Amino acid sequence: MNFRIFHDRRSMGRAAAEQAAAAIRAAIRDRGSARIVVATAASQKEFLEELTNSPGIDWRLVEVFHLDEYIGLDITHPGSFRKMLLDQLIYKTGILNYHLLDGDGDVASVVQSASQAIASAPIDIAFLGIGENGHLAFNDPPADFEEEEPYLVVTLDEACRRQQVGEAWFADITAVPLQAISMSVKQILKVRELLAVVPGPQKAPAIKACFNGEISPMAPASILRTHANVTVYLDEDSAALLDRKLYSGSISSAPSK
Secondary structure (H helix, E strand, O other): OEEEEEEEEEHHHHHHHHHHHHHHHHHHHHHHOOEEEEOOHHHHHHHHHHOOOOOOHHHHHHHEEEEEEEEOOOOOOOOOOHHHHHHHHHHHOOEEEEEEOOOOHHHHHHHHHHHHHHHHOOOEEEEEEEOOOEEOOOOOOOOOOOOOOEEEEEEOOOHHHHHHHOOOOOOOHOOOOOOOOOEEEOOOOOOEEEEEEOOOOOHHHHHHHHHOOOEEOOEEEEEHHHOOOOEEEEEEOOOOOOOOOHHOOEEEEEEOO
């Protein structure tokens, strides 16, 4: 796997968007369309801003899949990932072909429909975040590395729910839903290319646990180390505890200002 480390979030987001846009353009050129998975959270803001401004992408040929969503949260709530996906990507680009996870609907039907849709053809690239507890999508520790279904219902742990409060999406932990619909770990690993954008000092312990320690369900994003085509974008804050000697030759850093 490869790490790219930048001095600030904006330059990190710009570089990640350049790689993402190149992958989308290549898929459209080679196969006539692109199928992508998109994470939505505070950590993805700069990246998605840069991606939506990327030139040379015919967004009408892009099919978007949602990574995760709370169960029981209305789409008008500021913390709704559906709302973020619409506002940060779909409305800005005019994407017509997208699959939202309706956490307010019949959850079993939503999971089945989304699973069938994403399994119908390979996914070209997934844009991911990593949680403060090391989660990948909403697969909190201990994550299920064996579940075969593309989407599943998960119970959120306290650390995950407290992160959402810390990011100011909810007034307190009692307002954070207890469950969510999440893409499974195995489905994420089936994607051709994975790109994780993980800025901020609060993510440094998770980066250390996932990439310096063992591959373990207790550090869910550690499973990314088993994939053949992964790039993790960090800023200096999130990379502060990473043992860079373990990845000699796989780390590129932006030049000092």
